[in-house]
Amino acid sequence: MELSNSEEQLMQILWKKDKAFMKDLVEAYPDPKPALTTVATLLKRMQDKKFVGYTQIGRSREYFPKVSKKNYFSKQMNGLIKNFFNDSTSQFASFFTQETDLSEKELRELRELIDEKIKNK
Amino acid sequence: MELSNSEEQLMQILWKKDKAFMKDLVEAYPDPKPALTTVATLLKRMQDKKFVGYTQIGRSREYFPKVSKKNYFSKQMNGLIKNFFNDSTSQFASFFTQETDLSEKELRELRELIDEKIKNK
DNA sequence: TTTATTACTCTACAAATGTAGAATAATTTT
DNA sequence: AAAATTATTCTACATTTGTAGAGTAATAAA
Structure with a gap:
């Protein structure tokens, strides 16, 4: 519920x-x-x-x-992604990148994070 | 409404x-x-x-x-981001990057997109 | 020990939501 | 023309949601 x-x-x-x-x-x-x-x-x-x-x-x-904010939020996100992007997280990711207006600085930070994530793979 | x-x-x-x-x-x-x-x-x-x-x-x-899916979705996203990340899109972006499990390939694609976005700044 | 105060629970009720039968109007089939 | 079909609107009703007064039990203050 x-x-x-x-x-x-x-x-x-x-x-x-x-x-x-x-x-x-x-x-x-x-x-x-x-x-x-x-x-x-x-x-x-x-x-x-x-x-x-x-x-x-x-x-x-x-x-x-009894439910963490993080957990709850994830469920919300997944719901949205499922509805709007046919359950494709990556499709969502690209949409997100294109449609939101992050500043150059924020974009660089984000890239930084992604790099790190890739390293840990 | x-x-x-x-x-x-x-x-x-x-x-x-x-x-x-x-x-x-x-x-x-x-x-x-x-x-x-x-x-x-x-x-x-x-x-x-x-x-x-x-x-x-x-x-x-x-x-x-009368409302495009894209537009509607954006509003939903912004609502979520506002509630959960204090209106900080970048904070959301990093959370998202950390918490979802994109494959390495997807991550690389995403970085590609971000790079392009940065270039266009 | 009477009286307030505090902390809940119960009951209530209007508005919104989910779902659909009954009624009506227009059109097509017999 | 009478009967069946189609497309919409009206009405209805059970749930869920938003909001809160009234009642009750326990404790603290007078």
């Missing part, structure tokens, strides 16, 4: 904080902050979906992500 | 066909194919959202995408 938009927004906050009490999560929202109960509902649903866990501390719960 | 999942699925079909009658769209679905009326509803909503247009041909309509 996937995260909905507002769930994902909350997840972003949780990833940033790494772990947090509900109160702090609400606090971290940009204005207008949602009601505590709203966040509570989202957290509940996210627990059902196995994206969030918590540790009981006193009578409070410290929530934490 | 964004496309929902099932709308996006239909959009993929429409992009592939470039233009098509409702009947053909339904036909193009993998089994189990949805009811004609289901596709009709989706098309209607997609028109409201300005993602689809049509040309009347006799008493039928030939539907076509």
Whole structure:
């Protein structure tokens, strides 16, 4: 099961904080902050979906992500690539290189990284 | 306004066909194919959202995408990059290079592309 | 020990999504 | 012309999503 938009927004906050009490999560929202109960509902649903866990501390719960941002992001990417590039990562890579506008400096850095990757093959 | 999942699925079909009658769209679905009326509803909503247009041909309509796949994809990518990499395309690029597993050949091709891009700067 | 406060859970409800039957209009076949 | 077919629109309804008030239990403050 996937995260909905507002769930994902909350997840972003949780990833940033790494772990947090509900109160702090609400606090971290940009204005207008949602009601505590709203966040509570989202957290509940996210627990059902196995994206969030918590540790009981006193009578409070410290929530934490059960899925890493990296992992989640990868899945998203793969989904996109699958849909739009017929599952071809390299096709995507070339599209990406052509269509985004990285500066020359950034391009050089990227090439650097690729070189390194090639070396390690 | 964004496309929902099932709308996006239909959009993929429409992009592939470039233009098509409702009947053909339904036909193009993998089994189990949805009811004609289901596709009709989706098309209607997609028109409201300005993602689809049509040309009347006799008493039928030939539907076509009003947003290119490329353009749509770019927006999706930018959304992801914004959320996960704080809007830094280059940060994303390096993540991508590290985390996906392109073959050596693909990596070389990619570097080739980057080189060309740099040249054109 | 009454009263607040805190931290959740339950219930609710409008909007969006996924899916499709029923109705209607135009056209073609008998 | 009556009957069947085609192409769309209307209406409907179960789920999921976005948002939050009301209720409850435990603890802290008066």
